[in-house]
Amino acid sequence: MQKTKEVIKMLYSNLTVNAQGHLAIAGYDTVELAKKYGTALFVLDEDKLRENCAVYVNSMKKYFGEDALPLFASKALCFTGLYRLIAECGMGTDIVSAGELYTAIKAGFPLEKAFFHGNNKTDADIEYAIENGLGYFVVDNEEELAAISEIAGEHGTMQKILLRITPGIDPHTHKAVVTGSVDSKFGSAIETGRAYEMVEMALASKNIVLEGFHCHIGSQIFECEPFCDAADIMLGFIADVKEKYGFNTKILNLGGGFGVRYTENDPQIDIEANIREVAAHVKARAEELSVAMPKILMEPGRSIVANTCITLYTVGSVKEIGDIKNYVSVDGGMPDNPRYALYGSAYTIMLANRAAEAASFKCSIAGRCCESGDLLQEDVMLPRPKRGDILAVLVTGAYNYSMASNYNRLPRPAIVMVSTKGEKVAVKRETFADLCLCDE
Ligand SMILES: *Cc1c(COP(=O)(O)O)cnc(C)c1O
Numbered sequence: 001m002q003k004t005k006e007v008i009k010m011l012y013s014n015l016t017v018n019a020q021g022h023l024a025i026a027g028y029d030t031v032e033l034a035k036k037y038g039t040a041l042f043v044l045d046e047d048k049l050r051e052n053c054a055v056y057v058n059s060m061k062k063y064f065g066e067d068a069l070p071l072f073a074s075k076a077l078c079f080t081g082l083y084r085l086i087a088e089c090g091m092g093t094d095i096v097s098a099g100e101l102y103t104a105i106k107a108g109f110p111l112e113k114a115f116f117h118g119n120n121k122t123d124a125d126i127e128y129a130i131e132n133g134l135g136y137f138v139v140d141n142e143e144e145l146a147a148i149s150e151i152a153g154e155h156g157t158m159q160k161i162l163l164r165i166t167p168g169i170d171p172h173t174h175k176a177v178v179t180g181s182v183d184s185k186f187g188s189a190i191e192t193g194r195a196y197e198m199v200e201m202a203l204a205s206k207n208i209v210l211e212g213f214h215c216h217i218g219s220q221i222f223e224c225e226p227f228c229d230a231a232d233i234m235l236g237f238i239a240d241v242k243e244k245y246g247f248n249t250k251i252l253n254l255g256g257g258f259g260v261r262y263t264e265n266d267p268q269i270d271i272e273a274n275i276r277e278v279a280a281h282v283k284a285r286a287e288e289l290s291v292a293m294p295k296i297l298m299e300p301g302r303s304i305v306a307n308t309c310i311t312l313y314t315v316g317s318v319k320e321i322g323d324i325k326n327y328v329s330v331d332g333g334m335p336d337n338p339r340y341a342l343y344g345s346a347y348t349i350m351l352a353n354r355a356a357e358a359a360s361f362k363c364s365i366a367g368r369c370c371e372s373g374d375l376l377q378e379d380v381m382l383p384r385p386k387r388g389d390i391l392a393v394l395v396t397g398a399y400n401y402s403m404a405s406n407y408n409r410l411p412r413p414a415i416v417m418v419s420t421k422g423e424k425v426a427v428k429r430e431t432f433a434d435l436c437l438c439d440e
Pocket of ligand 1: 076094117216218219255256258299301302303398
């Protein structure tokens, strides 16, 4: 047994090993899925996704109040079927580009629940969003504020916005995913006084309706303290702007970032308990400062989708280099999952067709690209694989497909959705013709 059933369950409640010794997701034999749809393949468990959404929607309503709303951070995973699902689950969304917005529009997503993020929205982005009735911009900087005001004016509308504020929190996470500190490329810092200047400018802007503030302190955070600390700073800021400008904050967006278990070494996390604790803290603090409780938003990305997906590959070769290193090569790699190459991210990997066998072979899992750094993971323990085995990487729902590229002209994999109601292709595998679609 490579990973005990308990470990697999811990990472992902709907994964099992079936009677054939095959890994199964939501009851579907992964070896059968690989045979039917080909590899590399993403398999997404729709029921698990609905369950993850419900935890946020219900807990936020229960502890923050009926008007609280979780926004799915689209950058974690984006395709039309996903927007339809999260809309059904009662979530809003945060988007960071006109491309994501276009996808949401295609899916019929209610745009009054869409928040447009990013540190460089172009005039074309702003125009497209306003024309389509976007709910809110989360304004990053002065130039953007002026551009939105002007373009909203041209369209004869008043545009609702939040201002992105940097509270100066370091949640002790990976440097590349820290976004809440003063030197961040995102937002306006309270510490430097810039945040107050932005409020003044927003309040003085003609076609802008300032509704509140946003902060995002980082990703893969397992504790409540960084969120409570950020909320303290933001509520202090909200009290200040009330006193200084008589401005009553309607919305406070606490950002995304609850962590996800990629391996058994990651801490356990209880999202509902975390939300309960943050809510109690926020309510107490608001009362202390005599500010009315704003409508609370959060922006979970990975904690909605990460543990709903696995990636299946077919093993092509096993290379044993003396007793120095073993490589197992698969028919995917950094084009469908660049996270190990980018951040050294940990993943749990197993042989899906031999899931009940003992693991005594230490190896690095290599992708098929012409790139030495194209690895999915190093020092993985597997039964010695052979050509044709099916390899599964677990917890790949977030920042895998959404970061996928066509490097080496590899077509992007398909996403198959499975649920108690059946299976369906949610995103088709790209064809060779697709690869040349834009070539003149
Ligand atoms: C990335 C990001 C999120 C989502 O982060 P997760 O770690 O995927 O939950 C939410 N809000 C903003 C502004 C982000 O940049």
